[in-house]
Amino acid sequence: MLIDINAYVGNWPFKQMAYTTCEALLKKMNQFGVDKAAVANMSGILYKNCQTANESLFDELNSNKTFTERLMPFAIINPTYPGWKSDFNKCVKAGIKGLRIYPQYHDYKLTDATCIELVKMARDEDLVVGLTVRMVDSRQKSWMDLDQVAGTAKSEQGLVDLLSVIKEVPDTKYFILNLANGYQLKNEDFELLMKSKVLLDTSGRSLTNMAQAIAFYGADKFAFGTHAPVLDYLTGMLRIESLRDGEASESTKELLRWRNAQKMLNL
Amino acid sequence: MVMTRREFSVGGTVSFFGLMTGISPADFKGSASQKDEFDLMKEVKKYRKIDAYATSNFSLDQLRDQIDFADRLSIEKMFVGMPMTPIAATPEEIRRINDTVIKGVKAFPDRLVGEFTINPTYKKEAIDEINRCVDNGLVGTRLYNQVKISDPWYEPIIEKLSALKMIVFMHGECQLGVGGYQMKYGVGKSPSTSTPEDFVAAANKFPDANFQFAHIGGGGDWECMCKTFEDTPNIYVDTGGSNNEENMIDFALKYLGEDRLFFGTDNSYYQSIGKVLASNLSEQQKRKLFFENYNGLLKKGGFGVN
Numbered sequence: 001m002l003i004d005i006n007a008y009v010g011n012w013p014f015k016q017m018a019y020t021t022c023e024a025l026l027k028k029m030n031q032f033g034v035d036k037a038a039v040a041n042m043s044g045i046l047y048k049n050c051q052t053a054n055e056s057l058f059d060e061l062n063s064n065k066t067f068t069e070r071l072m073p074f075a076i077i078n079p080t081y082p083g084w085k086s087d088f089n090k091c092v093k094a095g096i097k098g099l100r101i102y103p104q105y106h107d108y109k110l111t112d113a114t115c116i117e118l119v120k121m122a123r124d125e126d127l128v129v130g131l132t133v134r135m136v137d138s139r140q141k142s143w144m145d146l147d148q149v150a151g152t153a154k155s156e157q158g159l160v161d162l163l164s165v166i167k168e169v170p171d172t173k174y175f176i177l178n179l180a181n182g183y184q185l186k187n188e189d190f191e192l193l194m195k196s197k198v199l200l201d202t203s204g205r206s207l208t209n210m211a212q213a214i215a216f217y218g219a220d221k222f223a224f225g226t227h228a229p230v231l232d233y234l235t236g237m238l239r240i241e242s243l244r245d246g247e248a249s250e251s252t253k254e255l256l257r258w259r260n261a262q263k264m265l266n267l
Numbered sequence: 268m269v270m271t272r273r274e275f276s277v278g279g280t281v282s283f284f285g286l287m288t289g290i291s292p293a294d295f296k297g298s299a300s301q302k303d304e305f306d307l308m309k310e311v312k313k314y315r316k317i318d319a320y321a322t323s324n325f326s327l328d329q330l331r332d333q334i335d336f337a338d339r340l341s342i343e344k345m346f347v348g349m350p351m352t353p354i355a356a357t358p359e360e361i362r363r364i365n366d367t368v369i370k371g372v373k374a375f376p377d378r379l380v381g382e383f384t385i386n387p388t389y390k391k392e393a394i395d396e397i398n399r400c401v402d403n404g405l406v407g408t409r410l411y412n413q414v415k416i417s418d419p420w421y422e423p424i425i426e427k428l429s430a431l432k433m434i435v436f437m438h439g440e441c442q443l444g445v446g447g448y449q450m451k452y453g454v455g456k457s458p459s460t461s462t463p464e465d466f467v468a469a470a471n472k473f474p475d476a477n478f479q480f481a482h483i484g485g486g487g488d489w490e491c492m493c494k495t496f497e498d499t500p501n502i503y504v505d506t507g508g509s510n511n512e513e514n515m516i517d518f519a520l521k522y523l524g525e526d527r528l529f530f531g532t533d534n535s536y537y538q539s540i541g542k543v544l545a546s547n548l549s550e551q552q553k554r555k556l557f558f559e560n561y562n563g564l565l566k567k568g569g570f571g572v573n
Contacts, residue, residue, distance in 0.1 A: 029302070
C-alpha cells in the first residue's frame with residue numbers, strides 16, 4: 001500500500017512535463033504500485049487566477065470514477081488575489097483534502113495576515129496545508145523563474161524558512177514537500193516541528209540518507225512523496241524501500257508508505 | 268501483522284484491511300486490481316552497476332558510507348576521484364591529491380577504482396604524473412577547471428590518455444550562468460570551466476579519444492547538454508547527480524542513443540538509480556546504462572569488470 005502526498009498534474013510554463021493529466025498520472029501509479037495520490041494542478045502556480053486551475057482539476061477528476069477514487073485534490077489558493085475566500089469555499093465543497101500555497105510565486109509572505117487567515121480557515125475545515133520548499137532546482141531554472149539560485153547570496157529557501165507559519169498557526173496540519181537545502185533543525189525550530197502536525201515527503205534532495213533522517217525526526221514525521229511529474233517517480237519510494245531491517249522494521253516502512261499519510265488525510 | 272500489496276489485492280483480505288486502517292474497503296476495491304505488482308528493490312537488484320562517477324575525500328568514514336550505499340543498492344564498483352582541485356594546483360599539490368587516492372582505494376580494493384587528476388599547464392609534470400598514477404593502479408581521469416578541455420594545453424594529455432585507452436573524464440558545466448544561455452545570470456563559475464561546446468571541440472579534434480561529460484543530473488541544463496552532444500559520438504555522459512527530473516533519462520536516450528549513457532551517482536545514490544528505473548528505457552537499455560556501456564569502454568584498455 002502506498003499513498004503519494006506530493007503529486008501534480010498540469011503544466012509548468014518553462015519546461016514540458018512528461019505527463020500532465022490525471023490519466024497519465026494514474027498510469028504511473030498503476031505501473032509502480034501506488035494506490036492513492038494527493039494531487040494539485042501545477043498550472044495554477046503561475047496563473048494569476050489560480051482558481052481556474054483548481055476547477056480544471058475538479059472537472060478532470062469528475063470525468064472518471066477511478067480518478068475520484070485514487071486521486072485526492074489539493075487546491076492552490078493565492079490569498080492575495082480577489083475572491084480567494086469564495087474560491088476556498090468552492091474548493092471545500094468540491095471535496096479537497098488540502099491546499100498548497102506558493103508565497104514566492106504569488107508574492108506574499110507566509111506571515112502576512114491574509115496567509116495566516118487562509119491557513120486558519122484550512123485548519124477549521126481540517127484540511128492539510130502543503131508547503132513546497134521548491135518547485136524546481138534553481139541551478140537549471142528558466143531565467144523567467146524565481147530570482148534565486150542555490151549556492152549564491154540570494155539562495156533558495158529551506159525548511160527553516162517555512163516554519164514561521166507553523167509558529168503562527170501551530171494547530172494546522174502541514175505537508176512539507178520536496179525538501180532541499182538541508183533538513184536538520186536546531187533547538188526551538190526542532191521542538192516546533194516535533195510537536196506540530198507535520199509530515200515531510202520523501203521526494204527531496206536533502207534526504208541523502210533516509211535512515212539518518214528517520215533517526216533524527218522519527219518515522220512518524222515522513223511520508224512517501226514523488227513531486228511527480230517534476231521529479232522522477234521512484235526516487236522518493238527508493239528512500240523507503242532501500243531501508244534495511246535494522247533501520248526500519250516492516251511496520252515502520254508501512255508508516256512511511258501510507259499510514260502516516262492516511263492518518264493526516266483522515267482516510 | 269503487515270500486509271503486502273499482493274495480499275491487499277486479494278478480495279478476501281480487504282475487510283480485514285479496512286478494520287485495521289479505518290479506510291473503507293470500498294475506497295480501494297476495484298482500483299487495487301488495476302495496479303501492477305511492483306517490487307522496487309527487486310528492480311534495483313536486477314541490474315549490475317558500475318558507478319562511473321563517485322567522489323570521495325577518502326576518509327575511512329566517508330569510504331565506509333559509500334560502500335554501505337553501494338551494498339544497499341547493488342553497485343559493484345565505484346570509480347572514484349577527489350573533489351574539485353584548485354585551479355592553480357602545483358605539481359606537488361597534484362601528487363598529494365593523487366597519493367590520497369592511491370592510498371584510499373586500498374581500503375576497499377575490490378570495490379573502488381581510483382581516478383587521477385592533473386594540471387595540464389605543467390606539461391611535463393602532468394605526463395609524468397599520469398605514468399606514475401597508472402603504475403599505481405589508477406584508471407582514468409578526474410579533470411577540473413584549470414583550463415578548458417579544448418585548450419591546447421590539454422592536447423598532449425588527451426593523446427596520452429587515448430594511447431592508454433582510458434576515458435577522458437572531466438567535470439563540466441552546461442553554461443556558466445543559470446539555466447544556460449543567459450550570462451547576465453552568472454553565478455561565479457570560473458571562465459575556464461569546460462562547457463558542452465568545449466567538449467565537442469575537443470572530441471572533434473581527437474575522434475579516437477573517448478570523453479565522459481560528468482553528471483547530466485549535476486544541476487545544469489540537461490536538455491542543453493544532450494542536444495549539444497547529439498552529433499559527437501565519442502562523447503559519453505553519466506546520468507549521475509542530485510537532480511532527478513522526470514524525463515531526463517528518456518531525453519538523453521533520444522538524443523544520445525542507448526550506447527552513450529553511463530551510470531554515475533556523484534554520491535546522490537537514490538536519485539541516480541530512481542531516475543533510471545523510473546524511465547521508459549527497456550531492460551536491455553537499462554543494463555547497458557548501468558553496466559555494459561561503461562564496462563565496454565573499460566575493457567578496451569584492459570580495465571573491465573568481469
